[in-house]
Amino acid sequence: MTDGRFYPEMATSGNRGDVGVTVGLNAIVVAVTGDVPRILTVRRPLEIADHPLDSNEAETAPEHSGDGALGGREGVPFGPLDPVADRTLELGLRRWLAEQTGIEVGYLEQLYTFGDRGRVAPVGNRFLSVAYLALTREVEVSGSGAPIWAPWYSYLPWEDWRDGPPAILGKHIFPALQDWIASASTDRSWAQRHERAQIAFGLGGTPWNRNRVLDRYELLFEIGLVAEAVPGTDSASTHGVEIGRPMALDHRRIVATALERLRGKLSYRPVAFELLPGTFTLLRLQQVVEALSGERLHKQNFRRLVEQNRLVERTGDIEVRTGGRPAELFRFRREVLRERPAIGVVIQRGRLATETHNG
Amino acid sequence: MTDGRFYPEMATSGNRGDVGVTVGLNAIVVAVTGDVPRILTVRRPLEIADHPLDSNEAETAPEHSGDGALGGREGVPFGPLDPVADRTLELGLRRWLAEQTGIEVGYLEQLYTFGDRGRVAPVGNRFLSVAYLALTREVEVSGSGAPIWAPWYSYLPWEDWRDGPPAILGKHIFPALQDWIASASTDRSWAQRHERAQIAFGLGGTPWNRNRVLDRYELLFEIGLVAEAVPGTDSASTHGVEIGRPMALDHRRIVATALERLRGKLSYRPVAFELLPGTFTLLRLQQVVEALSGERLHKQNFRRLVEQNRLVERTGDIEVRTGGRPAELFRFRREVLRERPAIGVVIQRGRLATETHNG
């Protein structure tokens, strides 16, 4: 007892009895192809996905095979933590991600730990997911194979404002929000709902805040416009309408968390470069940033921001296949991490996005 | 199998055998008294701290009592997750925090999940800590009682620049860094070490970045200037010098993570108000911000920032006991959360801090 070690039988006295906690590692793997942001999804846990399964095999699965785990819906890939072999959580994640997908992950960052009840196993264990955000280079979608690169915004269609406000907002979301606010039972409740909707969705003069992804998701979940497959959570019953592609369990919540984090990072860390090949045109860079932030940027100002902050340097090479005047190829200047430790590619305050009226 | 539930026997196949994972919830509870930022610390796990224990009882503890858990050093309080009763992790944390300290926590945010090996129990279980950051109102330190409000910077003294660069930097840290860089075996390694030190500690023209707390901590840990009590981690052996007050296990790392997160939040979220009473003078607000950011701010510009962004509103009341001209009392305008959803009390780029030469 003199070694200063940690004795968990005290630390987890709440874990008495036969109910334990089980831990898995989830990865939101992000890539951008062209102007489409994508995340890696699977239809059942990766470790048993030993062959391509674009086909839906849910019906044929025997009672205890793995397919029911995701209920036939896609989810984000996860892998187990090996408490013995994995020295750190991050190494554990890299291990199974490499083993099971072969994907080369550059940037990797812990996102959040999800542990609400409802994530419960039949054996009664509590289930905990430590989710990581992983960024990988621009990839061409491989048509086959078990994991599927799914367009990120297919799950959160209200988040993509690149072509103006998504139609779904006016058509379904705003009316549902109005109903929800109007149906408040007390004045106090009305005011709270009103303010919450205003903040999350930018109603009545409040500007739309691209970063408030999780607020929006959770509000939509509460009013029953998006569903989760987690039993025991108390969402309103479905509203008749279902918005966006559903995912297994609470995975869409995890995906929303990842988008919020990544959008936040954009403004103070040069994360976009993790998603691009070694050299790229400024348009490609801008497309990646727009894809993630969900907003259009003013082209000349974007260029000015990137060049004046010396985030990139010329390579001397030229990209010819632009459809117009050839563009110079740039590479990321890693030195900026030292020179200006907090620098990003979108600005933080005010209206950052503008339609270009340059044509 | 038709309910879409999650079946952890697949999800955690890595957990086979008799090695399991044990989960605890840690809380970094922050308060500011005057200009001293403090965190709540304990000398042994809170659930067995049923009476004041400022005295060190390590020697008298029987073999399986709890005292050895923190090895006689202070740590941050933690409590168990009750997998059955606690619907969410956050509620679980609020439960034991209320039960065991009675502290009224306003702001609560998940910080990070720590799960490196080394956090291992004698029974062989892997230990996972989900850490939360909690902010509470300005408190006067109660001299006695089990939990102790310890000055935050006593653990991380190199982070407090309010009175200029801390002496410890020039005296111990910079020389140690130089040694460490010089002792690199290859050119590549030298360059890497050099760049890392430069980024973390702002050497040679690179500005000191107040937010890079974790980088600095981890570098100091690697070169052996700060110690952790976690077995199996490979820090350099102690350098002869020990900087800052040590903590149990890897708790100082958790504390550094919390400081980094909080400093980051300062610039885009009005978190400082969570640490203040309902009404306050602008000086009090500034002191809190300075205490957390570790830097002095220009008084008139700080006032301008706060007032022009309409973060506060006048109460009409006056605080007389200022030592000079009486100051107006303000209150936080909660509406700003709706009007300007991303707003903070320190700016992000450039040199934000300046000594006022106003006298």
Add this chain to the structure above:
DNA sequence: AGCGTTATGCTCATTGTGAGCATAGTATTC
């Protein structure tokens, strides 16, 4: 009354941001 101390108002130079005009090179079309 004079001094120390903190509060508060205001100015001014500089930099950062939003918006758009103008021109340069490609490929494609008539």
Add this chain to the structure above:
DNA sequence: GAATACTATGCTCACAATGAGCATAACGCT
């Protein structure tokens, strides 16, 4: 082969935000 479409790139200008500091106000104390 000129017109057209399209993307790249250079540049300007108004306005907002920031860094720094001067000046004055209002208290307690000697």
